[in-house]
Amino acid sequence: MAIELPQLHALKPRLALWTDGTSWTNWSRHEAYLRSLQKWKPHQLASVAEESLRIISKTTPVDRPEFQCRGLVVGYVQSGKTANFTAVAARAADVGYRLIIVLSGIHDSLRNQTQRRLDQELVGVGVDWITLTDETTDFQEPSVADGFASTGTVLIVAKKITPILKRLNQWFSKLEGRLADVPVLLIDDEADQASINTRGNRRDPSIDTEIAPDDGTAPSLTNALIRDILRKIPRATYIAYTATPFANILIDPDASDSIVGEDLFPKDFVVQLPRPDGYTGTEELFGTSAVGRDVLRPVDPADVNALKRKQRRKSEAVVARGPLDLPQSLADALLTFALVGAIRLLRGQLGKPHTMLVHVSQLQQDQLLIGAAIDEQIRNWFHQEEAEPGVLRQIFRSTLAGLGTVELPASEDTVLEEAVNNLARLTVVVLNSKTGDELEYDDKPGRQLVAVGGNRLSRGLTLEGLTIAYFLRTTTLADALLQMARWYGFRAGYDDLIRIWTTEGIAQWFVELALVEESLRDSITALNKAGRRPDQMAIRMRAHSQLLLTSKNKSKMQTDNARTWSGENPQTILFPLSDGDLLKRNLDLASELLRRHSPTQEAHGGAISHDLPAEDIALFLRRYEGHPNSIAFQGPQIADWILERAEAGELVNWTVFVANPERERQILLGGRRFGLVRRSLQSNESIGILIDPRHEGADLHGGPENYRTASGFNAKAMREERPAQQGLLLLYPLDPAPLRAPTQAVLGVALSLPRTTDGEQRVIVNRGLRHD
Structure with missing residues (x-):
């Protein structure tokens, strides 16, 4: 019996348009096989069932006489994308797809690994599968039969390299005229690798009569071959899979070539897969969930x-x-x-x-x-x-x-x-x-x-x-860096044993990549909640301070909006711990601020000062001296932005929260004593995460308790609820002992910032789309 979930019923009206009466035979057998494996838990199987059905429901019904459907599925690095597209392939066979092609990377090792898994989980347990590739043999044109005369589903697992794609293309050229009754699903694994057009498009001479097709402006070869294959199929669905979709989203949605047709922009749907249970990724190792971990080792x-x-x-x-x-x-x-x-x-x-x-x-x-x-x-x-x-x-x-x-x-x-x-x-x-x-x-x-x-x-x-x-491998590209992070994945029973040796700079890149990923996934969720297709609404992506999201020749459609910290919580995580004079100047700066604006309230583990003007906060941030290599906290730039927003009537009223734990070790700031906060070094001069999430709600109505969830305090929800006029400056006097700092304390600084009208963050958007 296949898993049935109440939440699937919402998908069934659309699914019934073209799957009414579907027996789900291949899916049921695939599911039964997964259930027989001890590593699959019931709720994980339920998630695969739900997500594969959701994806199939977004594709064009196969009984249409002609269609070209384009979609994108965004997962997490090493998070089970293969499990998802295997389930989607099983359901696709059940709803009538006669040929399923999986483009699996550019190396034999990955193609062979994928073929082996599909053979075990689909072909070995399903019904009426015909395979044209095997674990040791990539695609070769069949000498006699192609399998379409039977009632089964043909499966091809091929490398995404030009010799193989040319063979596929030549085979489809010979099949023209026979494909009208053969719906084809093409699954492009690691779809931001090689598939993206990094060149141009030949103009259509029927439209641009003065411009003849020019091979010098032709699309890049792999991209052109994939497009040409799809062009030859009357009924084709293309689904791109990747954990780093920056390049895919930045494809020009209107791009078309006079010979190979439209580009691979996911015009019909983008699906964000849920974070799997037990998954360890950027957020767990470098984001707010990394508090208390001892992962990084400096090289x-x-x-x-x-x-x-x-x-x-x-x-x-x-x-x-x-x-x-x-x-x-x-x-x-x-x-x-x-x-x-x-x-x-x-x-x-x-x-x-x-x-x-x-x-x-x-x-x-x-x-x-x-x-x-x-x-x-x-x-x-x-x-x-x-x-x-x-x-x-x-x-x-x-x-x-x-x-x-x-x-x-x-x-x-x-x-x-x-x-x-x-x-x-x-x-x-x-x-x-x-x-x-x-x-x-x-x-x-x-x-x-x-x-x-x-x-x-x-x-x-x-x-x-x-x-x-x-x-130690360096790159200037965020998507490449994330893909290299092979330590992500499922680590049941040994999650506490993960250790990463890397440089200080690379570690800092990953800290900020946690924010980049979160921004992208939030934008995809917003797209689907709005009921829009990707060609109707821009997907916004937060830019990284030091890294390009993807290579410039893959991102011709991007535009940069002005830098904004709207809805963010910048914080100091890197400190110049050997510079005692600088650390002391920062403490004196905090003392000066607190003497001018003495705390009037004790609550939520700290002392609170109310009603500070934006000018005083900006002056503090401009004078605060951080680490020269810091990318996560840029005081002078944030100060400029705060004053810009104040002129627009936002961020005009500020609260200062000073963490004050009950500790024997204390320091004098602004004429009163404060307990020292303990943080540990994650690497050479980095503490990983500074703030306690509950402190972001210290000045909100009802306090942080209004934002408590089963997993802790939801700081993001606090920033969403924060009035646009109200900002929060958080000060953390850190115990110097675990940081090995030559001073009485180390001053950590953070901000909790509301959504402001200048945008959600500095974002990259597809300039060919509506930006609403």
Whole structure:
């Protein structure tokens, strides 16, 4: 029996337009297969049932004589997008699609992985499936039969590369005239990779009579081949899947080429998949949900320079010294991987994949050098152990201290002994075309893998059981950076063991990417609530301070609105902790503000001053000295914006909240004592998250209790309810001890800002659409 949910009934009126009487045979069998797997919980199955039905209901009914439907499904990085499109494919077969094509990345490893899964979950349990590809063979034109003469559904899983797409295109050219009765679903996985047109479009000479088609302005080849395939199919649905849809949303909705037809803009629908239960992503690791986590580990600039220098001199290094020396931070990460692997085994997670990611360079030679260095370092540790028995246990003991509050499943001695044993189990694989190495999770499920790679680790490929990441790969593109974050996903039973070694700058990028993602998903939700199609209403995307959302040749339709902090909560998370004089100046600045505007109320864990003018807040922010590398908090720019809004009658009335916990350690500010707030270092000079969410409601009617939910205080809802005239400045005197700062306290600053009339944030919008 298929899962039935009350909330699905709202979808059925539209679904009944073209699925009345559908038996859902393939979906029911697919669902039964998933239910037989222990990892699927009932509510997760219910979600897959609901979302796959929602997506099918948004497509054009297959009984129409001709149609070209374009849609986009937005998931999360490593969050189960494959599970969703597998369920959608099952339902598509049930409603009458005769051919389903899945374009699965640009590497064999991902295509093979996807083919294997669809064979198991669809073909192996469904009815009347005909496959034209298999786990080892990509698409080749059938020599005789194509499968359309039967009643079944033909399945193709193909790489998204030009040789394969040309074969598909040639096959469809031969099938013209036979396709009128063959509805086709084309699922484009990782649809912001390769599918986007990065060139132009040839003009239509019937419209522009003076301009002949010019191959120099033709679309980029992969994009043109996909469009040409769809153009040849009378009844076609194209659904793009990605976790980073910036480029897809920024396609020109009116773009058309005189030869290959309309572009791939998702004109009919955009669906945001819900955040899966148990998912660990940007928000959990770097956003407001990251409070209390101990995830980030800084990579010293000297280590970065050593690796980069060796990359520049790689040929010289190989000749003169053999493999490069392993930097201390990478050695620490490797030891931690062996240790957390031991903890997982002692927790009973036997026969489960366990992986470490090492992503430093996209160059294959660099990857080979790093892989060899890791192999050599493991051998050196055991040689040292032979010379000095017990040395590995001593090394692991210091590593264990760095895991902080992880609950050990056995005694320390038992854990250390298992860690030594586990170090000997580590297998290093270098994932690139030169080595031919593969992950082999199915054949060797209990492997302890150190996966070294570059581009093959950047897209789609799932690293199962990933706990430790050593990540130095830089990029200027937000979508590329998110896709490289292979540590996202489901980490049941070992979520507390995730550790990421990276640079301070990359860590700060991810903190702000949490806000970028939230903004995009909110905008998609607003689109669907308004009942609009994507070609009727702009999807707004918050811009990142330092990163482009996607490459410029993929984003020709974007426009930048003026910078605004409307509805945001900027906060200081990076501090110049070694500069005692600067830290003291900030404390003096707070004292001066509080002497002029003494607190008149004690509530919600702090002291509150009311009715400050915008000018005083702007002056404070302009004089506050933050970290020179901060991107999440820019005091002078925010001050300018506040004064601009004040001239428009907004943000004219301010409250100051000073956190004042009951602590023995205190500091004198503005003539009165305040308890010091404790925050821990997440990396070199970063605390991760500053504010306590409840404090954003300290000056609202009814206080923060009005915004309490089952999961805590909803600070976003507080900002939505905040009057446009009323701003909140939050001051946090931080205990210097855990921050190792040479001063009496470290002043953290945050703002809770209402929605203002100048826009939702600095946004990127598709300039060809209505901006309402």
